[in-house]
Amino acid sequence: MLVSAKDMLNKARDGKYAVGQFNINNLEWTKAVLLAAQENNSPVILGVSEGAGKYMGGYKTIVGMVNGMLEELKITVPVALHLDHGSYEGALQVIEAGFSSVMFDGSHYSIDENIQKTKEIIKIAEEKGLSLEAEVGSIGGEEDGVVGNGEIADAAECKLIADLGVTMLAAGIGNIHGKYPENWKGLDFSALAAIKDATGDVPLVLHGGTGIPEDMIKQAISLGVAKINVNTECQLSFAEATRKYIESGKDLQGKGFDPRKLLAPGFEAIKATVKEKMELFGSINQA
Numbered sequence: 001m002l003v004s005a006k007d008m009l010n011k012a013r014d015g016k017y018a019v020g021q022f023n024i025n026n027l028e029w030t031k032a033v034l035l036a037a038q039e040n041n042s043p044v045i046l047g048v049s050e051g052a053g054k055y056m057g058g059y060k061t062i063v064g065m066v067n068g069m070l071e072e073l074k075i076t077v078p079v080a081l082h083l084d085h086g087s088y089e090g091a092l093q094v095i096e097a098g099f100s101s102v103m104f105d106g107s108h109y110s111i112d113e114n115i116q117k118t119k120e121i122i123k124i125a126e127e128k129g130l131s132l133e134a135e136v137g138s139i140g141g142e143e144d145g146v147v148g149n150g151e152i153a154d155a156a157e158c159k160l161i162a163d164l165g166v167t168m169l170a171a172g173i174g175n176i177h178g179k180y181p182e183n184w185k186g187l188d189f190s191a192l193a194a195i196k197d198a199t200g201d202v203p204l205v206l207h208g209g210t211g212i213p214e215d216m217i218k219q220a221i222s223l224g225v226a227k228i229n230v231n232t233e234c235q236l237s238f239a240e241a242t243r244k245y246i247e248s249g250k251d252l253q254g255k256g257f258d259p260r261k262l263l264a265p266g267f268e269a270i271k272a273t274v275k276e277k278m279e280l281f282g283s284i285n286q287a
């Protein structure tokens with residue numbers, strides 16, 4: 001059964017580790033992430049962007065697929081199904097469809113409007129027992145066609161949003177989506193410390209987990225980050241493994257064109273990447 005992300009994140013915050021959010025794109029992705037979590041006895045959050053939601057046929061399709069897998073693959077570790085960077089309308093739709101967690105990203109609104117809309121979504125999410133992630137200060141890079149520059153969130157604004165009763169808070173600390181450029185300055189840890197100071201107990205979320213050096217990830221966790229989003233890295237390892245399979249001509253040998261064979265190396269590559277991240281984040285055996 002899907003669970004809200006609240007308990008797993010509070011536990012992670014107290015235990016000084018982070019739970020990974022791995023974004024899913026299709027059945028193979030979902031199965032790979034769920035099996036990796038089960039095999040490593042780790043809690044996990046499945047992230048779905050609005051674009052991926054459309055791609056997979058809609059939110060109800062995803063809820064049906066995930067719930068089916070939890071039962072039939074006998075997944076017993078805590079799993080949350082979470083909307084990533086949701087719009088106001090998207091948040092309402094996933095709550096209706098049966099997700100167990102939702103991010104409302106109002107970072108592109110004025111702080112007053114962000115507060116107002118976040119408040120409304122919190123009320124509805126709470127009634128249905130979902131966890132809620134809010135965002136202050138847009139995360140740089142590109143996600144689903146939405147481009148932003150690496151911003152540093154204002155600690156006072158973070159406090160205003162955290163005090164509304166959000167389950168977790170994403171705040172920009174120089175992190176960006178996608179691959180990091182060579183001239184990236186790194187995470188701003190003094191900004192993170194100030195945000196932690198201002199927001200108290202709320203678990204913090206680090207977006208753009210692909211390509212952040214390991215020591216920075218560990219320092220971020222020690223400063224209150226309890227959820228780390230990974231998306232691009234699984235895409236890169238899936239693509240690399242699939243490319244290898246085709247470039248070595250395996251799809252032309254025997255029944256190598258069978259999708260169950262063609263997609264198998266990519267599936268295994270996602271599982272390996274997820275395991276690697278769970279090790280780094282410290283969530284193994286924390287289910």
Ligand SMILES: [Zn+2]
Nearest residue numbers: 139207208229
């Ligand atoms: Zn993000």
